[in-house]
Amino acid sequence: MKIIDAHLHLFNPDERSETMARQVGHENSLPYLENLYKSQGVVAGVVMGNQKLSPDAYRFPSFFRYCIAVGSKYQGPKEEAQTIELAEEHLKRSACVGIKIYAGYTLAYVSDARFTPYIKLAEKYDKPVAIHTGMTAGVRGQLKYSHPLTVDEVAGAYPKVQFVLCHFGNPFLCEAAAVMEKNANVAADLSGLLSGIPDLDRYFHRHAGYVEWMRTWLRYLDDDSRFLFGTDFPAVNIPRYIEYIRRLVDEESLEKIFFHNANRIYGLGL
Numbered sequence: 001m002k003i004i005d006a007h008l009h010l011f012n013p014d015e016r017s018e019t020m021a022r023q024v025g026h027e028n029s030l031p032y033l034e035n036l037y038k039s040q041g042v043v044a045g046v047v048m049g050n051q052k053l054s055p056d057a058y059r060f061p062s063f064f065r066y067c068i069a070v071g072s073k074y075q076g077p078k079e080e081a082q083t084i085e086l087a088e089e090h091l092k093r094s095a096c097v098g099i100k101i102y103a104g105y106t107l108a109y110v111s112d113a114r115f116t117p118y119i120k121l122a123e124k125y126d127k128p129v130a131i132h133t134g135m136t137a138g139v140r141g142q143l144k145y146s147h148p149l150t151v152d153e154v155a156g157a158y159p160k161v162q163f164v165l166c167h168f169g170n171p172f173l174c175e176a177a178a179v180m181e182k183n184a185n186v187a188a189d190l191s192g193l194l195s196g197i198p199d200l201d202r203y204f205h206r207h208a209g210y211v212e213w214m215r216t217w218l219r220y221l222d223d224d225s226r227f228l229f230g231t232d233f234p235a236v237n238i239p240r241y242i243e244y245i246r247r248l249v250d251e252e253s254l255e256k257i258f259f260h261n262a263n264r265i266y267g268l269g270l
């Protein structure tokens with residue numbers, strides 16, 4: 001089965017990202033990741049941006065496409081105008097497949113005016129807006145900003161824009177599913193739902209309630225065209241994570257969730 005990883009990060013090599021990758025049995029390097037992907041049948045990856053915008057930012061091998069990170073810092077009007085211009089330059093490129101809003105880490109609701117110019121650009125270039133939803137890593141983020149219900153307002157205001165709830169709003173799955181039910185232009189990626197390298201037999205036994213809860217909300221819409229596989233590398237062990245999602249979702253939905261939905265939503269043309 002061909003796989004698209006619709007949510008990963010490529011961090012610069014520093015102590016923090018090395019440690020993160022090592023904790024899940026990986027290395028934080030591009031050649032390592034490309035080899036690993038090949039061995040697992042992953043044919044493309046969508047990098048969720050963390051870099052500051054510049055014309056030279058986001059230069060990756062063609063295996064990867066990317067979403068630019070926007071609106072994470074408050075800027076003065078002049079600097080903001082330059083950033084919006086840079087965002088547009090990126091969105092014109094075929095390798096740039098969307099924008100990423102780090103709600104929760106950025107202490108602002110996704111409906112905040114600072115994000116509006118970028119959402120409008122996403123609309124102009126017909127590219128998705130991915131939004132961090134649900135739990136934040138560390139204590140500095142605030143869950144009120146990353147709660148999936150906050151996406152309802154913008155999804156309604158921009159019906160032509162495709163939104164992606166990263167992490168399916170976990171653990172606010174019911175609310176994420178409600179936002180998706182109400183707004184046909186909202187999808188969800190299934191990245192970053194597992195920490196460490198757990199024994200999956202033990203996991204599925206011990207967390208049977210959570211697993212059924214997740215399956216309940218995955219099936220609630222009765223529409224498997226709106227869920228995307230993603231890992232959140234370097235936060236998860238990739239082979240274990242593929243196995244986890246494979247066991248979690250319905251057999252008949254595997255090919256859509258692992259490949260076709262991301263290919264369509266991020267316009268990868270594979």
Ligand SMILES: [Zn+2]
Nearest residue numbers: 007009048232
């Ligand atoms: Zn992520």
